[in-house]
Structures are given as structure tokens and as C-alpha cells.
Amino acid sequence: MIDFQDVSVLYPNGVRALDGVNVTVQKGEFAFIVGATGSGKSTLLKLIYREELPTQGQVRVMGDDLTDLHPGAVPYLRRKIGIVFQDFRLLPQKTVWENLAFALRVIGAPSREIVRRIPEILDLVSLTHRCDAFPHQLSGGEQQRASIARALVNNPPLLVADEPTGNLDPDTSWDIIQLISRINIRGATVLCATHDREIVDKMRRRVVVLDRGHIIRDQQRSSYDDES
Amino acid sequence: MNPRSIEFLIQEAFVGVRRNGLMAVASISTIALSLAILASFCLFIFGAHRFAQNELNKFEIAVYIKTNTDKTAVASLAEQVRGIPDVRSVIVYPKEQAWPEFKKSLPHIDTAGLNNPLPDKLRVAVRDQRRTTKVADRIRQFEEVDAVQDGRTQRQYVLAITDFVKWFGIIASFALLTATIFIISNAIRLTVFVRRREIRIMQMVGATNWFIRIPLVIEGVIFGASGALIAFGLVGIGITYLSSVVARVMPMMQTVSTGVGRNEILAALMTGGVVIGAAGSFVSIRRFLKN
Known part of the structure; x- marks a missing residue:
């Protein structure tokens, strides 16, 4: 599903965000990317949805070599990836329903399909009752659920979450991670960057630890800190 | 799409x-x-x-014809002027028409017993005002023409x-x-x-x-x-x-x-x-x- 080979990213300001990273994520996996602020977690995720390009190495996502991908093909890559951000990034002038509908309109879905699909997803994220609300009328947890719903609405095989619980209280964070876990069980590959120790420890999933651009640990069914 | x-x-x-x-x-x-x-x-x-x-378009060339010119010659002159390039129109203003109008416009002048002293006149309108001087110079060359007024100074202004x-x-x-x-x-x-x-x-x-x-x-x-x-x-x-x-x-x-x-x-x-x-x-x- 995802394959990084000797990937380095050097920003124009001289910061080396990633340095010779090699990592592979199989279809259906759930992996946490952990590490301190500035360790390169967000850069690694941005490479997956082609927000950044590597200065060295090769990034392959669902069979596409992203270093070679034509800019015109980027939107089509992103339609296969659901992206969830710490700051939710919902369209502020659109209701929850319209935010979801927009993601479906983008792929040319007919109205019939939109009317069928959105209630299903809103039900999955328990947000049916808030479908007419604008983002600023929602709580943080509700906004994040709306953002996850949008990421899932067109059934992408890959979900990328960048600090999805970063702005949420512990209870809501746990709900959100449970929701993402259910999505993984339904078949989507999930890559989740976080520095929420409690969640990583409770989930016992694959953990990839980054430190100053290097992968220093990659363990299955692991916790935030090294157990060996 | x-x-x-x-x-x-x-x-x-x-x-x-x-x-x-x-x-x-x-x-x-x-x-x-x-x-x-x-x-x-x-x-x-x-x-x-x-x-x-x-x-600008109100400017006309006033062509005064020698007083001894007969009406046929005036008409022929008008025709020739009409043939000059850049001339838009030529109106013959005969002295018989000008004289009562002159008297009417200047009632304080005693004209009783006077013979009509005015000459026949042509009023020539030109298509392009920038060519007026050339047209006027051309008209001056006709033998029957006594004087030509082309309002040069005001026109240029x-x-x-x-x-x-x-x-x-x-x-x-x-x-x-x-x-x-x-x-x-x-x-x-x-x-x-x-x-x-x-x-x-x-x-x-x-x-x-x-x-x-x-x-x-x-x-x-x-x-x-x-x-x-x-x-x-x-x-x-x-x-x-x-x-x-x-x-x-x-x-x-x-x-x-x-x-x-x-x-x-x-x-x-x-x-x-x-x-x-x-x-x-x-x-x-x-x-x-x-x-």
C-alpha cells in the first residue's frame, strides 16, 4: 500500500525533516507514527498525499510513484486517500452535510448516490443530528467526527490522520481513535501520527517512532515507549 | 466535466x-x-x-463673387466648387436674398434709394476642417471670385x-x-x-x-x-x-x-x-x- 525507500526531505530553510527513511505499510494495516514535535511525522504523511515531494528517494502509494506523478494526477491520488487533520479543516461556509457532499461532488457522484451515502456515514460517526450545522457551531469532537466522515465518504482504501486527537480532551480522543479503529476493521489501511502516549499504549498496534527525521523503532503490537 | x-x-x-x-x-x-x-x-x-x-463644423468658407458676374456664371462656379475634393456642400446665397436680410438686420441704416450693393455669395462647407485653407486657396484661383473668408484664426483656435x-x-x-x-x-x-x-x-x-x-x-x-x-x-x-x-x-x-x-x-x-x-x-x- 505504502512504500518509502531511502526517503529524505530537506526544506529550503536547511531543515532536514526526513533522512533516509525506509518504511512499508501493508494493505489493511493500522500503524501509529509517533515522535516529538519536529521529528518528521507530518512530513512523512504529507509525502503520502503529495503535499510534499522528497528531495531524495522514492515514495510509492497504491502503486503510484509519487516522485513521478504528474501534477494533474494529484487530485485523483487524493480521492483514494481520506485525510484527517488536527485542526479539522472543514469548509467553514458549508454545513456538515455540504462538506460531505462536496467531497462526493468532486468525484462526480450523482445526487442519488450523495443522498444515499451521507446518512450512512453520518450514522457511522454519530453526527446525523448535526448535519445542518456549520463547523463553527460544532464542538471540537463533533468537528473531528465530521472531518473523519468527510475523509471516509467516498470509501478510500487509505486513511491518513495527522494528530487527529491533538485538539481534543482525553474522552473525546478515545472516541475518535475507536472510530478510526472501526474504519480499519472495515478494511481501510490507517496511518495515524500522534504523540498521545495513552492512546498508543491502549491500542497496541504497530508503532513507527521517528526522531529527528530517522526511524528509530518500528514494532508490531507495541506501545509509545520501547518495551525491549 | x-x-x-x-x-x-x-x-x-x-x-x-x-x-x-x-x-x-x-x-x-x-x-x-x-x-x-x-x-x-x-x-x-x-x-x-x-x-x-x-x-468646428459650423465654420464655412464665404466666397464673395465679383458683382458683374451673371447668374449662369455663378451657377457654373458653384458647380465647379462642388467638384473640389473635400467640399461637402455649396449653397448659393444670391444678393437678392441677402439684401432684404441685411436691411432687416441693420434697421438703423438708411438704405432708401440705394441699389443693392451686395455681391452674390457661396457658402462652402468642407468635410475635414483641416483641409479648409487648401480648399479656400483653390477657390481663390477662380476668376469670378472677388474675396474668400475662411475664418482661419478662429478655426485654428x-x-x-x-x-x-x-x-x-x-x-x-x-x-x-x-x-x-x-x-x-x-x-x-x-x-x-x-x-x-x-x-x-x-x-x-x-x-x-x-x-x-x-x-x-x-x-x-x-x-x-x-x-x-x-x-x-x-x-x-x-x-x-x-x-x-x-x-x-x-x-x-x-x-x-x-x-x-x-x-x-x-x-x-x-x-x-x-x-x-x-x-x-x-x-x-x-x-x-x-x-
Whole structure:
């Protein structure tokens, strides 16, 4: 599903965000990317949805070599990836329903399909009752659920979450991670960057630890800190 | 792109205008005011140029014919003058017609017992006032001609004013047009700039550049067209008010018009508003669409 080979990213300001990273994520996996602020977690995720390009190495996502991908093909890559951000990034002038509908309109879905699909997803994220609300009328947890719903609405095989619980209280964070876990069980590959120790420890999933651009640990069914 | 998507994108544009109400009001009023100022200035220049041109066209060459010339020779001379290139019209003004008019215009002069001393006259209008002197010189060469008055000094004075109005108008209108384009595209750019975050989000959910661009360009067109309509209203009110003031204060200027009809003003404003609105949006969005 995802394959990084000797990937380095050097920003124009001289910061080396990633340095010779090699990592592979199989279809259906759930992996946490952990590490301190500035360790390169967000850069690694941005490479997956082609927000950044590597200065060295090769990034392959669902069979596409992203270093070679034509800019015109980027939107089509992103339609296969659901992206969830710490700051939710919902369209502020659109209701929850319209935010979801927009993601479906983008792929040319007919109205019939939109009317069928959105209630299903809103039900999955328990947000049916808030479908007419604008983002600023929602709580943080509700906004994040709306953002996850949008990421899932067109059934992408890959979900990328960048600090999805970063702005949420512990209870809501746990709900959100449970929701993402259910999505993984339904078949989507999930890559989740976080520095929420409690969640990583409770989930016992694959953990990839980054430190100053290097992968220093990659363990299955692991916790935030090294157990060996 | 299928018709369903196109319908959605048009709807998106109208929803965008409605939900960004304050920004829309700011943009539309900026566009309306700049277009109204530009249009008023252009109309003023058109009016001034047309007025000067009308004054210029009133100039005629007066050709006085020797008193011993018979009527057949006068008619033949008129015909020959008519044949000179650049001559628009020749009117024969016979002395029999001129004499009673002269007496009527100067009633205090005692003309009793006097024989008609006036000569026959030709009134020659020229197509291009810049050629008047040449035409007059040519007429002077006819044997039957006694004197020619071509109003050289006054004509050159009015000609200089006409030229000044024309060139000043062209240069100032161009400068004002440039400023208007700049102001309008800045207003549009601002509406796109406040939505740069939205553009980024749309890119993240896989929207193609055209999918993002079309509603925003349509919004630019809506802003431009609405601004143009308001500008048309403002210019219309201005013209009506000015006409009533002119009719009251300077009745002799009442016949002066810009020569530009309301439909033409509306068409020009709409074209300007729509083109600048669409182009302004298109260019502004391009900055934010780079992957």
C-alpha cells in the first residue's frame, strides 16, 4: 500500500525533516507514527498525499510513484486517500452535510448516490443530528467526527490522520481513535501520527517512532515507549 | 466535466456570494464606484469632444463673387466648387436674398434709394476642417471670385481645443482605465485571498483545479456584473441630474449630448465589469492552485 525507500526531505530553510527513511505499510494495516514535535511525522504523511515531494528517494502509494506523478494526477491520488487533520479543516461556509457532499461532488457522484451515502456515514460517526450545522457551531469532537466522515465518504482504501486527537480532551480522543479503529476493521489501511502516549499504549498496534527525521523503532503490537 | 457538475459549480458560485456577504458587498461597491467614475469621465470627454466638433463644423468658407458676374456664371462656379475634393456642400446665397436680410438686420441704416450693393455669395462647407485653407486657396484661383473668408484664426483656435480635448481624453481615460482595472482586480483578489484556506481544503479532498476555479470565476463575473449594473444606475442618475441643471442654468448648452446611448453605456459597463471580474478571479486563483 505504502512504500518509502531511502526517503529524505530537506526544506529550503536547511531543515532536514526526513533522512533516509525506509518504511512499508501493508494493505489493511493500522500503524501509529509517533515522535516529538519536529521529528518528521507530518512530513512523512504529507509525502503520502503529495503535499510534499522528497528531495531524495522514492515514495510509492497504491502503486503510484509519487516522485513521478504528474501534477494533474494529484487530485485523483487524493480521492483514494481520506485525510484527517488536527485542526479539522472543514469548509467553514458549508454545513456538515455540504462538506460531505462536496467531497462526493468532486468525484462526480450523482445526487442519488450523495443522498444515499451521507446518512450512512453520518450514522457511522454519530453526527446525523448535526448535519445542518456549520463547523463553527460544532464542538471540537463533533468537528473531528465530521472531518473523519468527510475523509471516509467516498470509501478510500487509505486513511491518513495527522494528530487527529491533538485538539481534543482525553474522552473525546478515545472516541475518535475507536472510530478510526472501526474504519480499519472495515478494511481501510490507517496511518495515524500522534504523540498521545495513552492512546498508543491502549491500542497496541504497530508503532513507527521517528526522531529527528530517522526511524528509530518500528514494532508490531507495541506501545509509545520501547518495551525491549 | 458532466452537466451535473456544471450545475453544481454554478450553484456553488451563488451560495459562495451569499455566504460571503460582507466581502461581496465590499467588492461590488468598489467595482461599482470605480466603473461609475470611469464611465462618467469618458462620457464627459465624449460630450466635450462632440461639442468642440460641432462648433468646428459650423465654420464655412464665404466666397464673395465679383458683382458683374451673371447668374449662369455663378451657377457654373458653384458647380465647379462642388467638384473640389473635400467640399461637402455649396449653397448659393444670391444678393437678392441677402439684401432684404441685411436691411432687416441693420434697421438703423438708411438704405432708401440705394441699389443693392451686395455681391452674390457661396457658402462652402468642407468635410475635414483641416483641409479648409487648401480648399479656400483653390477657390481663390477662380476668376469670378472677388474675396474668400475662411475664418482661419478662429478655426485654428477651435481646432486646437478639439485636439486637446481628444488627446487629453484618450490619455486620461487610459490612465483611469488602468487604475480601474487595478482597483477591481485587487477587490476580486481580496475575495479569493480570504478563501485561500478553503482552496487548500478543496485540494485535499481531491478537487481538480477547474472544479475549484469555476465557481470562483463565476463569482468574479457576478461581482463584475452587479458592480456594472449599479454603476449604470449611478451614471444614469448623474446624467438626469446634470441635464436638469444644464437646462436650468445654461439653456444654450441643452442640445449638447455625449452621442452615447444608454444601451451602449450599459453594454460597455457590463463588458468591462464581467471581463475584469472573470480575469481578476482567474489570475488570483492561479496563485493558490499551485500544487
